[in-house]
Amino acid sequence: MPINYFIEQLQAKGVKITPQRQEIIKVFLESQDLHLSAEEVHGRITVKFPSMSLDTVYRNLSMLQKLGILTELNFGDRKSLFEINNSQHHHHLICTKCGGSQEIEFCPLDFLDKQHIKNFKVQKHSFEIFGICANCMQ
Amino acid sequence: MPINYFIEQLQAKGVKITPQRQEIIKVFLESQDLHLSAEEVHGRITVKFPSMSLDTVYRNLSMLQKLGILTELNFGDRKSLFEINNSQHHHHLICTKCGGSQEIEFCPLDFLDKQHIKNFKVQKHSFEIFGICANCMQ
């Protein structure tokens, strides 16, 4: 997805298109690392734009998540990671030894009997599997 | 499950049976709240044993989780909740409005094709559904 695809979503929601916001989205689009913490996003931007505030990063990551542009992930350490939604919905295998992760294209919601969520309006869900990856098993 | 069931597990693993450890387990067995934070566990114990250190609570919650006596839950705010494993394995629906939760007896691993976890040694998993509960919808 080109950056304009996301910019248009922001415009449609009536939020201002600031240079800071565009930089944040660019970081995700340019990154090979799929999962970035607020600190990492901030670090990558301040190389070129030293005045970017960490507060601005947090505020925008949160906003982009609410708009559905980013997904927030919690891998158990108590810091949030974010990934941009420009590929198919998926979940993760997370290695508890090296911290690495790989995607799996399996979603529990596809198998969940609607009976279980009667009278409950689903907004989002999390599913991750923790263990030892092939590399760390030698 | 009586407390001795858990004490025996500790002995089998060769860890010392301290009064502090027993108090922590008691708190979970006596609690109607299924999910307790470290702070809550500490608060309940210091009523009777004011000298209990918060560090000791954290250390033991972590140890009890590693031994499989407690399950650690992350409901998105960045603090861990713990529940004792004395009932059937389950997951949770979490209300994003009131913070309440209910159990569902559905586990994704029962539906996961083993193909997805080839060359990966599964240790644990998390699955929760977030949304609005019946009460909060009026």
Next chain:
DNA sequence: ATCTTAAATAGTAATAATTCCTAATTAGGA
């Protein structure tokens, strides 16, 4: 093109949860 204003930002302080550190204590085996 300029003006206006609500939204957004920078910089810093504050908070919350958790972990670290060290001297003192203790459970449990010898």
Next chain:
DNA sequence: TCCTAATTAGGAATTATTACTATTTAAGAT
């Protein structure tokens, strides 16, 4: 009863995140 490694209390330190406030700015209106 003694010994020692494991555990604890108490407080300091760390980490991630949020709050605060004065200043700046995007974008619609004039």
